[in-house]
Amino acid sequence: MRPPVIEEDLKNIVAALENGVAPLKGRQIFLTGGTGFLGKWLTDSFLYLNKAVGLEARLTILSRDPRAFLACHPWLKAEPSLAFVQGDIRDFVFPPGKHDFIVHGATAASAKLEQERPEEMYSVITEGTRHLLEFTRHCAAERLLYISSGAVYGPQPPTLSQVPETYEGVPATAYGKGKRLSEQLCLDAAAGRFACVIARPFAFVGPYLPLDAHFAIGNFIRDCLEHRTLAIQGDGTPLRSYQYAADMAVWLWTLLLRGEPARAYNVGSDDAISILDVARLVRACAGTRNDIVVHGKRAEGALPVRYVPSVDRAREELALGQHQSLADAICRTITWHCQSRARCSGLDSTPKS
16 A cells, blocks of 8 residues: 555546546556656556556556566556566667557666766666667657756756746756757657657655655755754755656656657746755754754855746646645655655654644
8 A cells, every 4th residue: 555645646646637648548658767756656646547547558667677676666566557677778678569658767867877977877868768769669659758857958047047948058967968869869760750758857856755865855854854964065045946746747647648749848846945945944844953054155146056947838838737835745755754664664653743
């Protein structure tokens, strides 16, 4: 059984999508990156939609180690609509049969890999995309959703409040450069053959978000749960925005099914908040009194660094929106971690309010 907060989220996802998922009826979907944060939400929401709406669809997930993933998620072994293919995104053996829809989200989104082996990061993204596109042609897919990243824009000018899809920019990392090239590879391969839609995710919060990775909001939640000091290495002024994971899942399914082919859509929230205020909000949601220490010093007259998308295109073309405030999203994430820890330990563990 899922923790209650996930169960409620999945019901909300069904309510948001059930009138628009008829194209999935009886279809085969292939997902790469299905064991990561975004992929877990797509997998969970697929399984719930499949049963709630009676889609009779099947989902196949590419994973380098399906046995390890299933060992951590044993309830998935009994799902008849779910299958796994073992392999690396760069050279996996094509499974037989036709796959109608493909979601390509496999990426080594690791700050450590970016810093220590940027060439490997670039290879996983670009060579993996080339191999996936060969499979897309091989299995005669109708639609491909490529999950790119807001990193393709490079550093956002501090005078640009929200970055739109039309902003060219120059990616500054191997990750961003790889995503940028892969977008073009997808568009070139799709021309006249299949429909390709591009999603550019920004920042998120929600169940399944790792608390020990390079995500500041996840680190703050971890520190509150463990009653540790919330440490900010910079000056606390950079501006970010966060979308709740359940909303993200609704957006990604909508882009796969209804996004305009050969078009990119930002995925995220356009409500900016400073890193320091994120730390304060997480602490308030957790109901703790952790110290917050800002190690950096703000440069006099410097404008804050920004990483905030414009989501007007998704809002106006596809009627997509945010259904959870950031405070609610953080509270639900904390609740999920407490419920998950309680399920593992057999103890009652609830957040302070």
